[in-house]
Amino acid sequence: MEMEQKIPMMSPGLPMCAxxxxxxxxxxxYDELKNDEFISFGGPGCALLTTKVSVPxxxxxxxxxxxxxxxxxxxxxxxxxxxxxxxxxxxxxxxxIAFGNLSAAAERGEHLLVVCxxxxxxxxxxxxxxxxxxxxxxxNTTPVGPRSIGKKKQQKPFSLLLAEHNxxxxxxxxxxxxxxxxKKIRAARDASREGFAFLHxxxxxxxxxxxxxxxxxxxxxxxxxxxxxxxxxxxYGAYHITVNVKEPKPVTEFTKTQKxxxxxxxxxxxxxxxxxxxxxxxxxxxxx
Amino acid sequence: xxxxxxxxxxxxxAAKLARINVAAVYPITPxxxxxxxxxxxxxxxxxxxxxxxxxxxxxxxxxxxxxAVAGARVFTATSSLGLAYMNEPMMFxxxxxxxxxxxxxxxxxxxxxxxxxxxxxxxSTRDCxxxxxxxxxxxxxxxxxxxxxxxxxxxxxxLPTMVVSDGFFMSHLYEPVDVPExxxxxxxxxxxxxxxxxxxxxGKAMQFALSLSGKDYIQYRYHTLKAIDHxxxxxxxxxxxxxxxxxxxxxxxxxxxxxxxxxxxxMTNGSASGMAKNVIDxxxxxxxxxxxxxxxxxxxxxxxxxVRILRGKKAVGVIDRSxxxxxxxxxxxxxxxxxIACEENMPKMLSFIDGISTMDITREHIELxxxxxxxxxNGEPVxxxxxxxxx
Amino acid sequence: MKELRMHGKGGQGxxxxxxxxxxxxxxxxxxxxxxxxxxxxxxxxDVTAFGRLSDEPVRENCMCYEPDYLxxxxxxxxxxxxxxxxxxxxxxxxACGTDPExxxxxxxxxxxxxxxxxxxxxxxxTGNNLTxxxxxxxxxxxVPELPMEALLKAxxxxxxxxxQKTSILGAQRGHDEAVVYTYEIHGExxxxxxxxxxxxxxxxxxEKPRYxxxxxxxAEKIVTVxxxxxxxxxxxxxxxxxxxxxxCATYCPIQxxxxxxxxxxxxxxxxxxxxxxCAYECPKKALTMVQESEFRKA
Numbered sequence: 001m002e003m004e005q006k007i008p009m010m011s012p013g014l015p016m017c018a019x020x021x022x023x024x025x026x027x028x029x030y031d032e033l034k035n036d037e038f039i040s041f042g043g044p045g046c047a048l049l050t051t052k053v054s055v056p057x058x059x060x061x062x063x064x065x066x067x068x069x070x071x072x073x074x075x076x077x078x079x080x081x082x083x084x085x086x087x088x089x090x091x092x093x094x095x096x097i098a099f100g101n102l103s104a105a106a107e108r109g110e111h112l113l114v115v116c117x118x119x120x121x122x123x124x125x126x127x128x129x130x131x132x133x134x135x136x137x138x139x140n141t142t143p144v145g146p147r148s149i150g151k152k153k154q155q156k157p158f159s160l161l162l163a164e165h166n167x168x169x170x171x172x173x174x175x176x177x178x179x180x181x182x183k184k185i186r187a188a189r190d191a192s193r194e195g196f197a198f199l200h201x202x203x204x205x206x207x208x209x210x211x212x213x214x215x216x217x218x219x220x221x222x223x224x225x226x227x228x229x230x231x232x233x234x235x236y237g238a239y240h241i242t243v244n245v246k247e248p249k250p251v252t253e254f255t256k257t258q259k260x261x262x263x264x265x266x267x268x269x270x271x272x273x274x275x276x277x278x279x280x281x282x283x284x285x286x287x288x
Numbered sequence: 289x290x291x292x293x294x295x296x297x298x299x300x301x302a303a304k305l306a307r308i309n310v311a312a313v314y315p316i317t318p319x320x321x322x323x324x325x326x327x328x329x330x331x332x333x334x335x336x337x338x339x340x341x342x343x344x345x346x347x348x349x350x351x352x353x354x355x356a357v358a359g360a361r362v363f364t365a366t367s368s369l370g371l372a373y374m375n376e377p378m379m380f381x382x383x384x385x386x387x388x389x390x391x392x393x394x395x396x397x398x399x400x401x402x403x404x405x406x407x408x409x410x411x412s413t414r415d416c417x418x419x420x421x422x423x424x425x426x427x428x429x430x431x432x433x434x435x436x437x438x439x440x441x442x443x444x445x446x447l448p449t450m451v452v453s454d455g456f457f458m459s460h461l462y463e464p465v466d467v468p469e470x471x472x473x474x475x476x477x478x479x480x481x482x483x484x485x486x487x488x489x490x491g492k493a494m495q496f497a498l499s500l501s502g503k504d505y506i507q508y509r510y511h512t513l514k515a516i517d518h519x520x521x522x523x524x525x526x527x528x529x530x531x532x533x534x535x536x537x538x539x540x541x542x543x544x545x546x547x548x549x550x551x552x553x554x555m556t557n558g559s560a561s562g563m564a565k566n567v568i569d570x571x572x573x574x575x576x577x578x579x580x581x582x583x584x585x586x587x588x589x590x591x592x593x594x595v596r597i598l599r600g601k602k603a604v605g606v607i608d609r610s611x612x613x614x615x616x617x618x619x620x621x622x623x624x625x626x627x628i629a630c631e632e633n634m635p636k637m638l639s640f641i642d643g644i645s646t647m648d649i650t651r652e653h654i655e656l657x658x659x660x661x662x663x664x665x666n667g668e669p670v671x672x673x674x675x676x677x678x679x
Numbered sequence: 680m681k682e683l684r685m686h687g688k689g690g691q692g693x694x695x696x697x698x699x700x701x702x703x704x705x706x707x708x709x710x711x712x713x714x715x716x717x718x719x720x721x722x723x724x725d726v727t728a729f730g731r732l733s734d735e736p737v738r739e740n741c742m743c744y745e746p747d748y749l750x751x752x753x754x755x756x757x758x759x760x761x762x763x764x765x766x767x768x769x770x771x772x773x774a775c776g777t778d779p780e781x782x783x784x785x786x787x788x789x790x791x792x793x794x795x796x797x798x799x800x801x802x803x804x805t806g807n808n809l810t811x812x813x814x815x816x817x818x819x820x821x822v823p824e825l826p827m828e829a830l831l832k833a834x835x836x837x838x839x840x841x842x843q844k845t846s847i848l849g850a851q852r853g854h855d856e857a858v859v860y861t862y863e864i865h866g867e868x869x870x871x872x873x874x875x876x877x878x879x880x881x882x883x884x885x886e887k888p889r890y891x892x893x894x895x896x897x898a899e900k901i902v903t904v905x906x907x908x909x910x911x912x913x914x915x916x917x918x919x920x921x922x923x924x925x926x927c928a929t930y931c932p933i934q935x936x937x938x939x940x941x942x943x944x945x946x947x948x949x950x951x952x953x954x955x956x957c958a959y960e961c962p963k964k965a966l967t968m969v970q971e972s973e974f975r976k977a
Binding site: 515 | 886888892
């Protein structure tokens with residue numbers, strides 16, 4: 001007897017590299033939203049999910065996800081619907097080329113749930129520097145050689161910048177802290193019904209970070225435990241740290257597992273540590 | 289009812305009469321008044337429309353594309369470098385067959401900050417896949433916007449449509465405009481919800497803007513082209529229906545003025561056409577057998593019409609407000625010449641560049657064009673492209 | 680002019696392999712123009728590359744549809760009909776594997792088939808599935824016009840210093856350990872007649888699409904990639920050590936680990952990519968990553 005084939009919400013076979021952090025992020029996102037009516041916005045990049053999921057999708061340009069979703073969200077709300085508008089993009093999209101219109105959508109308080117999976121470079125195009133690439137890291141456009149020692153500048157603190165728009169919800173998430181992550185997805189979903197919600201999720205890319213795929217979760221954990229990627233949330237500008245790290249480890253715990261950092265000099269590591277400490281102090285001040 | 293309106297105000301009135309649902313606004317001279325007027329209509333409660341106040345033209349186009357995909361009737365206006373800035377999402381909207389209407393108030397686009405008129409902005413988008421209608425005054429602009437929605441939302445067309453208004457010479461010119469009654473417009477233009485097109489609500493998992501490659505991609509590209517071409521059949525019908533309700537019509541894809549027994553022709557589009565008609569009347573009085581062909585629809589280009597009108601003429605002088613850089617001629621000229629290539633019994637053609645930046649297309653310039661066109665028709669060695677402003 | 684097509688998986692260095700062959704032919708006084716197929720490349724996903732070999736500079740830039748040479752960089756490609764599409768009878772196949780029947784059973788008729796156990800050598804040389812230099816070495820064995828010295832020179836002059844030792848070792852072993860089978864092929868292979876002889880006066884129109892714009896309905900069909908074939912290692916559970924905590928399932932990036940009726944969590948091997956996150960995160964070390972080749976033997 002033939003069984004009726006039920007099409008799953010998301011394909012079990014997605015074309016992402018083994019050990020891809022983003023794949024876990026999108027699978028968990030969809031799982032948390034499975035009982036909600038939502039439209040999934042995707043753009044050029046590894047996370048374009050159209051034709052691979054059985055939910056409504058809208059494919060945007062690399063440059064215009066937030067305004068495109070704003071248009072859809074406005075019209076749906078005008079029709080009296082409260083469909084969740086889920087925007088998924090990488091750091092190249094949201095912190096670089098489309099940061100301006102993402103900021104504008106935040107300022108307008110558009111009803112969007114924006115999720116940035118941050119793998120700290122343009123991975124889909126073959127590992128090029130983004131404004132989220134950490135100081136000192138190798139990429140194909142910040143190579144290492146006699147006259148170059150990796151990326152010269154600090155990361156853009158773009159989740160803080162968005163939180164400073166005093167929007168409904170902003171949070172940083174790490175897949176290693178799964179309960180915290182899932183809780184924040186639900187909080188962001190609810191917040192997106194009253195305004196703009198943004199999740200900044202660390203998503204290791206073994207291909208681009210030149211690391212072994214099996215340590216992907218460990219890297220997420222190290223990033224939190226070194227205060228390199230502290231976990232916090234902000235509701236309308238009221239910040240609070242959601243995972244307190246009692247004894248932060250040195251940042252080398254995070255960098256040592258990745259070949260993109262293998263060339264770092266002691267001076268570069270000292271600088272990176274200093275920046276991690278300063279950034280964390282700044283965050284603590286915001287949390288009051 | 290006749291009201292004194294600028295073309296910018298007439299455009300805003302048209303948007304209101306079309307009962308738009310969502311508009312995106314962003315200022316740029318000389319268009320800003322349209323954005324302001326639409327916002328004020330909503331503020332006064334005259335128009336039930338959601339305004340998205342975005343941070344730039346790129347987001348203007350992106351957000352109204354989103355709203356249109358979700359089912360709204362959408363509107364916006366832009367100009368010059370604003371149009372250039374939205375080029376990327378414009379190509380997307382056309383490629384994805386998203387119906388919408390945008391007014392482009394023309395303005396120079398070059399580096400020297402020419403804020404005055406020129407059609408260089410609109411001309412540079414000619415291969416984006418948009419439809420382009422070129423009215424000549426405020427009344428025709430208002431009427432063309434209403435017709436543009438009919439075209440754009442036609443189930444066999446479904447393409448974004450740009451209605452072009454000449455900066456300053458139309459946008460800031462106040463003249464009496466007959467603003468139709470809402471009831472008349474409602475008869476002409478049904479609410480968008482009655483227009484059938486694919487939407488998210490059609491199924492549980494409708495997905496918009498799939499990535500396609502190979503033959504699938506070509507299939508959509510080809511049928512987008514067919515839809516653009518089909519407009520040449522639909523537009524005259526829409527205009528006829530418009531005439532039945534409103535009592536006005538403008539002559540289809542190409543307006544012909546005193547062409548029937550003409551030996552020479554001028555060709556124009558937009559706001560220069562009124563003056564051209566007057567010069568032609570004067571030339572006729574002086575015994576010169578000349579007429580005017582006004583291109584009303586630039587995309588799709590009415591090549592069959594142009595061939596029909598130009599056949600058997602001695603010479604045609606084409607007046608352009610834009611320059612094909614790399615060709616030294618105007619865009620109207622280049623397209624008309626391409627249209628008549630390989631056709632028999634075709635006239636000598638001249639290109640006149642004029643009305644760029646603050647330079648005007650004056651009576652004297654058009655008279656000069658008439659003289660040169662006649663001379664060319666009589667076999668005199670006239671230079672092919674002439675920049676009238678320097679004469 | 681001979682046409683060459685290469686098949687393998689993303690991450691096996693096929694593009695670099697092609698480039699190296701091109702340099703090697705240059706050293707031998709010949710021209711090989713190579714390019715990868717255009718598309719999304721992921722570690723583990725199928726990758727194809729094309730090459731044209733000539734005594735003169737190559738002027739043709741399109742993909743290869745009727746290859747005279749096939750180089751198969753990964754055993755996973757041996758059973759795929761697409762690998763052999765258009766292969767000219769009497770051509771040469773260089774394949775990563777041990778059993779010539781695996782290739783011949785796909786209906787191809789090579790005059791020469793060169794098999795090399797590339798994956799085993801790769802693990803011995805580099806510790807991963809990087810077979811590109813091994814297959815380049817085997818290619819030299821198959822094609823007498825390309826002397827081994829030309830390949831070694833190409834590696835020395837063009838590959839980064841830190842890869843040279845393993846690359847040269849891999850190429851040499853690929854060349855030496857390859858097994859050559861020759862077959863007699865009867866009958867001439869006739870290439871297609873020129874298209875102008877078809878006397879086409881108007882091309883067909885593309886069919887009308889179902890929706891006016893590229894819309895699709897995800898409720899009807901979704902695209903699924905057979906990611907299970909990507910893996911080179913797979914998780915194996917030692918039930919005695921397992922405490923059934925489910926941490927493996929929590930962190931599995933493709934969420935393919937599910938609780939069975941017996942309470943144990945197991946990965947769906949049809950989709951498991953073998954990333955090893957589950958085994959690394961397992962608090963009791965109840966999961967071990969085991970080479971796929973172990974299971975192929977069995």
